[in-house]
Amino acid sequence: MIIKKIFNNNAVLAKDASKHESVVVGCGIGFKKKVGDEIDENLVEKTFILKQKEISEKFKLLLEDVPVEYVSLSYDIIEYAKNILKVKLNDYIYITLTDHISNALKLFEEGLNCSNVLIWEIKKFYPKEFAVGLKALDFIESETDKRLPENEAGNIALHLINAQVNSSSDKVENMRDMTTKIMDILNIVKYTYNIELDDKSLSYERFITHLRFFFKRLNKEEKRESEHDDFLLKQGKAKYKKAYNCMLKIEKYLEKELNDEEKLYLTLHIQRVTKR
Known part of the structure; x- marks a missing residue:
């Protein structure tokens, strides 16, 4: 794979031999690199292949505004959710959840705690998704040393509920x-x-x-x-x-x-x- 665009030191847009695009994340993967350089496969930690063009374009824009560690964190939460819930999730969740986590952490740092008016329903009627949301708070704390309030477990659960592929x-x-x-x-x-x-x-x-x-x-x-x-x-x-x-x-x-x-x-x- 070769580099098509560099978002930052840890995230690049790559193109393979078939000209398929993917976002590749890894520590130092874009450091001192330029467009057209080969990607060091040993540095690849996560690869995002988003099939829908609209989602892919929005994801690229998101990477220009959001710290790459939040993208990686969101990826881990989504993969965990897929394994626990045994459901397919729409690719759009990589954008919505990453953006939400980024904003939630920003508000947390500013001392703001937004309530979740739906948490009652989420806890009662989507206990599995809420449990994943609680686990996501552990992931976030492990990565950032910030413990978000329980309301955020409900918000994350709501993203998972909305992203479940339509039956x-x-x-x-x-x-x-x-x-x-x-x-x-x-x-x-x-x-x-x-x-x-x-x-x-x-x-x-x-x-x-x-x-x-x-x-x-x-x-x-x-x-x-x-x-x-x-x-x-x-x-x-x-x-x-x-x-x-x-x-x-x-x-x-x-x-x-x-x-x-x-x-x-x-x-x-x-x-x-x-x-x-």
Whole structure:
């Protein structure tokens, strides 16, 4: 392979004999080199072959702004995630996750801690991805000596969730069906309470996100046993009677029996989204 472009001392754009491009990372791989030089194969630590041209171009731009150690760190997290989750991830995650880690570390250094409003859903409904997110914090700490807060485990998990290669359940027609059902559920809530929902509110955003996650699980026919006995649900029913009855209407509309945990979460979301 020969060097086509040098990003920095540790990252170069390479071209092989077939003129295929790849980004090659390694300590000192671009040091005192120039375009057209042969790459020292012994220095190669990681190779990025991004097949889609748009992703490849954005990745090259990212390398000009982000420290190469963050690129390498992101690569290790992604490879770990693939092994643990046993799923295919879209190549775009090499850009989104690297960019996120870079920004997260920058904010951390400035003493800023951004909350993750979805961490509740992520922990409950994507425990494997969240566990990978927690492990990613270990990777980051090992590389940078900075321990990011748990919220960042949720953010990393969200990147992994979004990057999972679409299955048949995520085809356009099913996405349309999901959108229709979400609108129907919102209408059930609106007509039950005879109010207009505030679509700019945080509670509305969380409710929509919860419903999207919920339908993805239904489409994948994921069966999750409730982690609680019915005690909490009974409490929710007693405290938020109208929200509970609204949830029952939604369950009837879905024509699917929900477990106690789902019933509880839907009830709580309905209570929050309708609270003035």
